[in-house]
Amino acid sequence: MYHFLRTHQHIKLKNIEQFKRKLLQWANTFQEVVWLDSNDYHQTYSNFDAILAVDAFSRLQIGVYQGFDALDRYTKATSDWLFGYLSYDLKNDLEDLESSNFDGLNFPDIVFFQPKKIFMFHGDEVSIHYLNEFSSAIENDLKSIRNQSDAVRKKQSKQLEIKSRTPKPSYIQKVKTLQNHINRGDVYEANFCQEFYAKGTLDPLATFYKLQARSAPPFAAYFKNGDHYALSASPERYLKKNGNKVLSQPIKGTSRRSNNAHEDLELRMNLEANIKERSENVMIVDLVRNDLSRIAQKGSVKVDELCEPYTFAQVHHLISTVVAEIKDDFSSIDVIKSTFPMGSMTGAPKISAMKLIDRLEESKRGLYSGAIGYFTPSMDFDFNVVIRSILYNASKSYISFSVGSAITSKSIPEAEYEECLIKAQALKESLEN
Secondary structure, three states: OOOOOEEEEEEEEOOHHHHHHHHHHOOOOEEEHHHEEEOOOOOOOOOOOOEEEEEEEEEEOOOOOHHHHHHHHHHHHHOOOOEEEHHHHHHHHOOOOOOEEEOOOOOEEEEEEEEEEEEEEOOOOEEEEEHHHHHHHHHHHHHHHHHOOOOOOOOOOOOOOOOOOOHHHHHHHHHHHHHHHHHOOOHHHHHHHHEEEOOOOOOOOHHHHHHHHHHHHOEEEEEEOOOOEEEEEEEOEEEEEEEEEEEOOOEEEEEEOOOOOHHHHHHHHHHHHHHHHHHHHHHHHHHHHHHHHEOOOOOEEEEEEEEEEEEEEEEEEEEEEEEEEEOOOOOOOHHHHHHHHHHHHHHEEEEHHHHHHHOOEEEOOOOOOOEEEEEEEOOOOEEEEEOEEEEOOOOOOOEEEEEEEOOOOOOOOHHHHHHHHHHHHHHHHHHHO
């Protein structure tokens, strides 16, 4: 097996934000781009503030079936940094499931690439990691980056007409159908989602900047694969591995924000005390614990945080943190397979919930509800949950974003619909002139 070597260089910056904007403008000229940014949101478990990977030296792009086996072979063949995504529909590679709903995006199910060039941000420092074969380009690239304009375009060329694929009356009826299944004991909880879409063109990078300005989330991602784009303002981590330790941080429980500080604090406190929202979170925590227990050392699965309130620009959320230590005979791909898709986007029991989701939702989820992230050369990894994200197929002029909520027996269908609109607000605003 060939071992890929990288040349490292470190630089200090006086104006980090300006350099980031210029770096992304430069990066956007490549066919493959992954930009992951914490937006300076305080996180206990992150390894860097932001990271950019561009320009594929090698790549994997494949459909659902035997996708994880192909990914396993690819990671072993490279033993290098890999960046990309896992689509929700990889569930069909793990279980006897299918996805036959409408798909306007037609993204591949797995895309990973081995970048020639990586930039990692830590405070006011950037560490640059180029494959040795391309290390002579570092200085010219830095010059090109500094010569980029850092101006951000604000407007789309044409106003987009955003449509809902599930009208409100149909959404209400589908939630009631789900509740009938819950009352019969088929499932305890199901994450039910709806798609909003538009036909037209957009400037992906300008739209990404607008979305980040409204949301400033800790797991933001800008992903480009040719004509396919994901502009993600995700607040949620799916799964992180560091050595033999893994952690998952499911989100369940949402409240709007208020401009009035007293009311905003009250909304946060009410969310923390809300029995329904807490029960949704606890059910998913139990599911995550069960998933991790299959690959964890005995007694190592623990809940570090349960239903902790976190505040973001648009919403308050309840987040739990589940940790475990992996048995020595399980690989990184095994860990992902044991927990994918993430329980916060399915429901419980997971397989029964996914079957109902496929039957009742109008659109194939694809990358939505999947994960964007990276593997390190030592096969550690970190992935977000692809929510609060705009997906764009430029060649088809198709723009899509989906939002959802957890449905339980206590759910009020109209309230769940309103929760979806709250989650959709920043996405809609980012697509408006």
